[in-house]
Amino acid sequence: MSGQGQRLTVVPTVTMLGVMKARLVGATRGHALLKKKSDALTVQFRQILKNIVTAKEQMGDIMRASSFALTEAKYAAGENIKHVVLESVKSASVRVRARQENVAGVKLPKFEHFTDSASDTKNDLTGLARGGQQIQSCRAAHIKAIEVLVELASLQTSFLTLDEAIKTTNRRVNALENVVKPRLENTISYIKGELDELEREDFFRLKKIQGYKKREIERQLQEAKQFAEEQFAEKISLQKGISLNAAHNLLVLGTEKDEDIIF
Amino acid sequence: MAGRAQIPTNNSALIAMIADEDTVTGFLLAGVGNVDLRRKTNYLIVDSKTTVKAIEDAFKEFTSKEDIAIVLISQYVANMIRFLVDSYNKPVPAILEIPSKDHPYDPAHDSVLSRVRYLFSAESVASGRR
Numbered sequence: 001m002s003g004q005g006q007r008l009t010v011v012p013t014v015t016m017l018g019v020m021k022a023r024l025v026g027a028t029r030g031h032a033l034l035k036k037k038s039d040a041l042t043v044q045f046r047q048i049l050k051n052i053v054t055a056k057e058q059m060g061d062i063m064r065a066s067s068f069a070l071t072e073a074k075y076a077a078g079e080n081i082k083h084v085v086l087e088s089v090k091s092a093s094v095r096v097r098a099r100q101e102n103v104a105g106v107k108l109p110k111f112e113h114f115t116d117s118a119s120d121t122k123n124d125l126t127g128l129a130r131g132g133q134q135i136q137s138c139r140a141a142h143i144k145a146i147e148v149l150v151e152l153a154s155l156q157t158s159f160l161t162l163d164e165a166i167k168t169t170n171r172r173v174n175a176l177e178n179v180v181k182p183r184l185e186n187t188i189s190y191i192k193g194e195l196d197e198l199e200r201e202d203f204f205r206l207k208k209i210q211g212y213k214k215r216e217i218e219r220q221l222q223e224a225k226q227f228a229e230e231q232f233a234e235k236i237s238l239q240k241g242i243s244l245n246a247a248h249n250l251l252v253l254g255t256e257k258d259e260d261i262i263f
Numbered sequence: 264m265a266g267r268a269q270i271p272t273n274n275s276a277l278i279a280m281i282a283d284e285d286t287v288t289g290f291l292l293a294g295v296g297n298v299d300l301r302r303k304t305n306y307l308i309v310d311s312k313t314t315v316k317a318i319e320d321a322f323k324e325f326t327s328k329e330d331i332a333i334v335l336i337s338q339y340v341a342n343m344i345r346f347l348v349d350s351y352n353k354p355v356p357a358i359l360e361i362p363s364k365d366h367p368y369d370p371a372h373d374s375v376l377s378r379v380r381y382l383f384s385a386e387s388v389a390s391g392r393r
Contacts, residue, residue, distance in 0.1 A: 059361065059362075060362055063361060063362050064362075066289055067285065067286075067289070067364045069289075070285055070288065070289045070292075073292075081288075082284065082285075082288040085288050085291050085292050086287075086288065086291065086308075089291055089296035089297070089298050089304065090296075090297075090298060091297050091298065092277055092278075092294060092295055092296060092297035092305070093294035094278070094293060094294045094295050095275040095276060095277060095278075096275075096276045096277065096278055096332040096333060097275065097276070098276055098332050098355065109354055109355055109357075111332055111333065111357070113278075114275075115294070116275070135292065138289060138292060139292045139293050139294075141289075142289045142290050142292055142293035143293045143294075145289075145290075145293075146278070146290065146293055146295065149278075149333070149335060149359055149361065150278075150333065152359060153332070153333040153357040153359050154357070156357050156358075156359065157354045157355060157357040160352065160354050161354045
């Protein structure tokens with residue numbers, strides 16, 4: 001795993017630990033939400049898939065029917081009917097309206113056809129001489145075909161859009177799960193380890209200082225004791241009329257050879 | 264987002280066609296055809312004399328026009344410019360492959376259905392049903 005062993009470069013402090021924990025909570029929540037979104041999209045996706053297959057089958061039937069109706073019309077009205085039709089094209093009476101539908105934050109296009117009544121009358125004279133009824137039925141068949149085709153088109157467009165959206169969502173879910181979350185977890189454990197280390201160091205240092213202080217106090221006590229003893233000795237010798245030091249000096253000096261002393 | 268293009272909400276869009284003469288005639292009879300001010304039609308009649316280049320140009324023109332929401336294309340015509348149809352991946356206009364009278368419909372060739380099958384091979388959407 002590429003996300004394993006990686007961590008963010010942060011200063012290991014308690015504040016940073018809090019920040020990282022908050023980020024991990026956020027990442028977990030985002031992951032759960034995105035997963036839900038992905039599931040919702042997949043449900044919709046499968047529904048659309050099913051609809052597409054049935055609509056495609058329906059399209060086959062209806063196109064066959066409309067082709068047959070056209071053949072009938074041709075037979076009844078003569079082969080030159082198509083020239084009349086091709087020449088009389090002006091503006092479209094069957095048009096498509098596009099609107100959006102929102103599924104879990106993904107905008108799906110939805111087409112619906114409608115007839116523009118203003119330019120609806122143009123083919124009225126086609127087949128006036130003969131075959132008018134067949135032409136009208138052929139026209140109705142093709143309008144029905146258009147209905148199915150428009151339906152199919154919106155399904156197909158939704159399919160492509162949803163496909164893309166699901167891919168993006170899944171990529172995000174996986175990125176959160178496999179990269180972001182492990183990295184945050186690693187960072188948190190790293191910070192915790194560092195903090196523990198610091199705490200142990202501090203504890204050791206405190207112990208050391210405590211020992212040092214204890215030794216220092218003992219030493220001072222010892223010195224104070226010694227000093228007190230010395231003081232005591234001084235006092236006693238003073239009472240005897242001679243300082244201990246002086247007596248000591250006398251003794252020391254007495255042992256030395258003095259040239260001036262003849263006897 | 265990379266692949267998610269904005270979907271225009273158009274109040275009156277057209278349906279374009281690239282098909283053989285009979286199919287086009289039928290849909291023109293239904294009132295799909297449109298001729299704009301420059302005498303440009305929203306359909307292309309493909310017969311034996313139509314070149315692949317002309318079909319390609321028409322396809323590109325129809326898919327880049329803003330007022331076209333759906334492009335109907337006969338499947339045998341789509342097979343001629345299969346590489347263009349397959350590389351097309353925008354949501355709008357939608358490309359719809361339709362069967363024509365003298366060429367039976369083969370769901371295996373449909374670019375969308377083949378993608379469906381590619382994604383869900385376990386469900387056998389396109390191949391198993393027909």
